[in-house]
Amino acid sequence: MGSSDKASNKGHRATPHDGSAIELVGLCRSTLAWVIQMNKNGYYPYDSIETSIGSGGKMKLLLSEWLNKIDENFEKEFWIDQSNSSQYVNQKQIYKDTINSSLQWADFQLRPNFLIVAVVNKLNQFFWENMILKLLIQGKTFLMGYYIRAKLYWSKQRDDPLIVKQTIKHVRKCLTSHIQLLNSTDWRGLPEVTNANGHTCPYSCYVQAWSSATFIEAFYDLQRS
Numbered sequence: 001m002g003s004s005d006k007a008s009n010k011g012h013r014a015t016p017h018d019g020s021a022i023e024l025v026g027l028c029r030s031t032l033a034w035v036i037q038m039n040k041n042g043y044y045p046y047d048s049i050e051t052s053i054g055s056g057g058k059m060k061l062l063l064s065e066w067l068n069k070i071d072e073n074f075e076k077e078f079w080i081d082q083s084n085s086s087q088y089v090n091q092k093q094i095y096k097d098t099i100n101s102s103l104q105w106a107d108f109q110l111r112p113n114f115l116i117v118a119v120v121n122k123l124n125q126f127f128w129e130n131m132i133l134k135l136l137i138q139g140k141t142f143l144m145g146y147y148i149r150a151k152l153y154w155s156k157q158r159d160d161p162l163i164v165k166q167t168i169k170h171v172r173k174c175l176t177s178h179i180q181l182l183n184s185t186d187w188r189g190l191p192e193v194t195n196a197n198g199h200t201c202p203y204s205c206y207v208q209a210w211s212s213a214t215f216i217e218a219f220y221d222l223q224r225s
Contacts, residue, residue: 019097019106022099027117029067030120039063078095097110112143122153141191142213144178146218148174148222149217149218152222152225171218190207
């Protein structure tokens with residue numbers, strides 16, 4: 001996205017977000033698990049893929065092997081633990097945004113995209129919640145839906161009714177401003193992105209399907225809580 005012949009950057013992304021993105025790896029893992037189950041149930045005929053290796057070589061890779069490779073390496077590659085001594089580390093005990101970006105510092109940025117993985121693959125509790133909320137307030141509206149769903153999931157894992165009650169109260173407060181926005185716009189939908197503190201971004205789409213869709217899922221999870 002962002003590349004073109006006119007800009008003389010065809011084939012190159014317009015942003016440094018060009019590594020192996022955490023949300024894409026997580027979605028890949030979730031999809032693999034579903035396809036494997038469909039194969040076992042007789043709804044999908046294939047249990048493997050053919051992939052390229054070396055110079056023109058081919059190899060068969062079982063879908064289950066692919067999934068296991070992700071499971072074995074995800075935390076090791078994406079989680080920044082206390083022992084990480086990279087010069088690019090800004091904050092420890094958070095998830096990296098990408099792996100192997102062309103600009104190495106970009107891997108270590110704290111971005112809320114990992115919330116997608118938190119929902120579809122049930123990551124462990126995350127840290128620095130206030131920082132995440134600040135990022136969401138001045139960023140991608142659709143990720144707020146994933147934040148809400150992750151909060152609801154993690155609160156239930158604490159096995160404490162009071163925490164669940166407090167989380168539901170917090171989630172409803174988060175949703176209030178979005179409901180007000182939805183009701184006040186002619187589009188009856190939510191925008192793609194916003195500027196700082198939720199202010200209108202004139203370059204954003206005024207309504208976008210994935211922003212509304214993720215909030216519908218968040219409402220669904222809230223009703224079941």
